[in-house]
Amino acid sequence: MNTYFKRSFIAGTAALCTLTAALPTLPTYAEDIATLESKTAALQAQLSGLNQEMVSISDQITTTQMQVEITNGEILRTQEALATAQADEAKQYEDMKTRIKYMYETGNATLLEMLFSAETMTDFLNKADFIQNISSYDREMLEELQALQEEIAMEEATLIDQQTSLTELQTTLEGRQAALQATAAATSTDLASFSAQLTQLRAEEAQLAAQKAAAEAEKQNAAQNNGSSNKPNSDKPDENHSDNSSGSDNSGTAAPDPAPPAEPSVPESGGNSSGDDTVIQGGGTPNVSSSELDVFAAILQCEAYQDYDSMLAVATVIMNRVYSPLFPNTITEVIYAPGQFEPTWSGRLDTVLAQGPTALSYQVAQDAINGARLASVADCYYFLYAGATDRPGVNVGNNLFFVSW
Structure with missing residues (x-):
């Protein structure tokens, strides 16, 4: 019997070794x-x-x-x-x-x-x-x-x-x-x-690892079976002896059942629900210097007719931008923002600054700083020459004022 089991074990081990060698390496x-x-x-x-x-x-x-x-x-x-x-x-x-x-x-x-x-x-x-x-x-x-x-x-x-x-x-x-x-x-x-x-390589790697693990497990099982077959069979009475020889201890201790594999622990999901809670602070009352007042008056003179309402309409747009979080929060930065006011890149603003803005331009600029707004364009942030656009809006001094571009 022992010889039979040894031969079976050797044959199984050889087969497992052949299978393991045939698998690609990790x-x-x-x-x-x-x-x-x-x-x-x-x-x-x-x-x-x-x-x-x-x-x-x-x-x-x-x-x-x-x-x-x-x-x-x-x-x-x-x-x-x-x-x-x-x-x-x-x-x-x-x-x-x-x-x-x-x-x-x-x-x-x-x-x-x-x-x-x-x-x-x-x-x-x-x-x-x-x-x-x-x-x-x-x-x-x-x-x-x-x-x-x-x-x-x-x-x-x-x-x-x-x-x-x-x-x-x-x-x-x-x-x-x-x-x-x-x-x-x-x-x-x-x-x-x-x-x-x-993704494919990772799947193949996982499959190969599973196959190798199965092969190792089979190899261990075969080794355990062969070890059991080599032990003397003391649990059974010898068929050639009488029952009087049963005084030997026949109560062999059974091997404990293997413990069930522990379930993999699942990490708790973190509560990182970072919504957009950014608070954007709007600009406060501008602290206007004399040079900034010069720039403000000059841009009004460049962009509007020399009448109070026409200039106040342009000033209202500029001040609306100053108080909006979507634009810079100083008058100078609003005026010189890229691509916003044509006189800043055509040179007209520099010409007016060199000559000095008119008294009316200064008056409207100062009134706007103090809070004056033209009611008809109080919610507007843009304007264009009225003759060059068909946008809906409010026409003041041949400039068309509108809310969004």
Whole structure:
């Protein structure tokens, strides 16, 4: 019997050894998994960087589009102002020609009669000054109108150049955005492929580990069975002996049942429900310096007609932004925020600051700081030249005011 059991044990052990040798080794899987994990982590980091860059470029495109729309409106406003200046110049020129023609047709005699009709020397000098002032007025008005026309034409040329630059920048940004989107799509595809391979290798590794564990368990069971077969069978009486030999101890202690495997402990889920509880603090009453008041008055002069309501409407938008958490909380930062107010990038604001804003501009700026708002635009945060947009809004001083872009 013992010989039989020994032979069975040897045969089973040999079979198990053959099965174990035939299974792939775990270290090979571990190396492959580590490589894939490294590649997956690198792709995830690359994809995260691409997404951040795309968000940044998207913000730049939005700002550039806003600048293009604002600039287009200012170009249209400037073109209309240039047409008005040209019409005024033409009218002044026609009036001057009419006066010259009258003076030529009536001749110097009429002028002399007007001079000699003076009753006193003071009256004579006044009439002489009057005759001279007519000619001087025409000349000065023509020169002023021509200078204004040239200034408006230069401003239009500057705006058109800026419009071209902004359009080119927008095209460049959109090209970069498209290239990043293509790269991100390719990276996502590679990431999905590596993730699938990693999942498959982990499953195969788990299966191999289970097979190896089963083989080890079978090997241990076979060893235990062989050990039991080699023990003397003292629990049974010898068939060749009489019952009187049963005085030996036959009460062998049974092996205890193996303890049930402990269930794996499940970690308690953490209560990390971090909602967006960020509290955004709005800006308080601005502490306005004299230089900031200068900038405020200058932007009002640039963006609105020289009448109180038109300027207060623009001031209301600026102060609304100062008190909004969506914008900077100082007047200067609001005015110089990228892509918001055309005079800041066209140079008009610097020109007004160098010349000095008007008294009305200062008055409206100070009133707005003290709390004055134009009721019709009290909830507005944006405005455009009314002639350049069909948005719904409130028209004040030929600017259209609206709540959101």
